Amino acid sequence: MNDAVIEAIDLSKTFRPAVVAVNGLDLRVPRGAVYGLIGRNGAGKSTTLRLLMGLLRPDRGTAHVLGSDIKDAPRETRQRVTYVSQEQQLPWRMTADELMAYFSQLYDQWDTAFATDLVRRFDLDTTRPLGTLSGGDQRRVAVILALAARPDVVILDEPAAGLDPVSRRQLIEAMIDFLGDGGERTVLFSTHILADLERVADHIGFMDRGRMMLSGPLDALQGGMRRVQVIFSGDRVPSGFEIPGELRRRTDGPVLTAIVRLTDPDQVNRLQAIEELRVTEHSLGLEDLFIELMERDPHSMGDLQSSPWWQHA
């Protein structure tokens, strides 16, 4: 888990007229990780994935998958990476059967048995032209193609978008089966569905306005953040009072609620030791964490980037 299979350094992309989609992004996905990329709409997630796949040219910086710029990599390397785009269309005249036969020629590791199993699980009609299938079915076909090629790296842009809950569950199960085949597979995916992300991801990265706001192992991220509520004995929060590691605060009379980054195990205990204060501490779910971070003032992100636990092991 030490070597990165996906690495972006100072990656930047601006679309005309002056829309900064990705702005100096650094990203490192370790081998074997299931890395979930989250962020608000327009945060630059899809553009980042397209830059990694060589579908767009970066204005600045580098994007490497499996150690090279995937656009110029030889076929042997390219066939170890598959990609499903959020807005991707499949050749609508072809049937899923024809497309799978085509893929079996393009990918040396194509797994027909796994593809057949997924088709059965997804209950797909593979004899109809893809253009006549629903959007959800087309998405399932795209995912089957990406997973049954047995790549080392899978990049998925909102794979569950537009799928019903049952299909989403099937998709997650397919991903888990894919990951559990014994090979050291790496998955990088973007999503808005945090429940799915919590179920399969072991690393996450928060993107905002084209930058990586925070990234690291999921456990460390969740364990390193707390919501701390402090109630003062007076009628208001004393001016100048600040909790160590405070990232975001809200005050309501004598009540201060803050999101705190834990850098020291005794950080909250020291507050609780003060008799005049009533201090309670709550762990944060991923969704809480996401909302708290995304609502934060983007100008004060520097301290987040420099926190000791955001970096990968």
Add this chain to the structure above:
Amino acid sequence: MTTFSTLTDADRRVWTALALRQWVAFGSLHIGFLVAWLVALWVLQLVAHPGWLIAFGLLYTVLVTPGMAGADIMDGTEEFSFALPPGRRAIFLTRMGIGLAFLLLTTGLGSLAMAFDVPQALWSLVATSGITEPNRPVTPSFLYALAVLVPAAAFAGTFVVASLAGTRTIVGVSWGIAFVAVGIGVFASLQVESLIWDKPIGWMTCVMLLLGSVLTLLAGFLAYDQKEALIGGGRAGARSGTIAVVAIAIGITVFALAMFVVSVSYQSMTVREVRDQSMTVREVDALRVTPLETVDP
């Protein structure tokens, strides 16, 4: 140098799959054109002038090339295609190879067959009638080269514009852009030849077309390799479809006009040839008569 025989089995399998996919996608159109070409040239012998071959090649360029080169843009599958292992260079080369090979095969073989009067010679083995009466090869001979090179240049321009297009509208009108460029090039080149040699002799135009085609395809190949994938959009909607239909309708109209011009020029050439031939006969008669007239008792 890498050739098909030096590739690994896996590479050969991938190239074959790519070529088959392109052939399957546009196979019916190619077969239709092939049948039309065979019937027109070899059976009915309607194609009796290089101008007809130029028209045939241009019609192929209008109807097949934009759809083949711009297939991913029309279908919204550029992201999908570019992410596949063969990459965009292989996609470009495969499509170009199939299109260019088909075009050169039909126009090249057609031109050779006409130059040597092969279909009529073959038919005359079976039957002799008005329709199988051997034609005299059309002069000037550079027309045979132009019959190959004009469609090839139009194909090259259309293929590159459609491949690099950023919108479906550009794909639809790509043939028009190429036709204008080729037309201007041919006209200018023939004018220059007329100035230098009193009349167009063709070789300069042929060289210009050949070089232009090769350089256009090479530049297109390099640019396509750097192209950014068009994002999403789905396949051609109603508006895009209408634009494509209108563009093709205009193309067919241009083709019909070109055929008309070719017909007229062919007719006038035939009349001129007959007139020239008649004059020659009269001259011969005069020569025959002259000795008798000189013997005057």
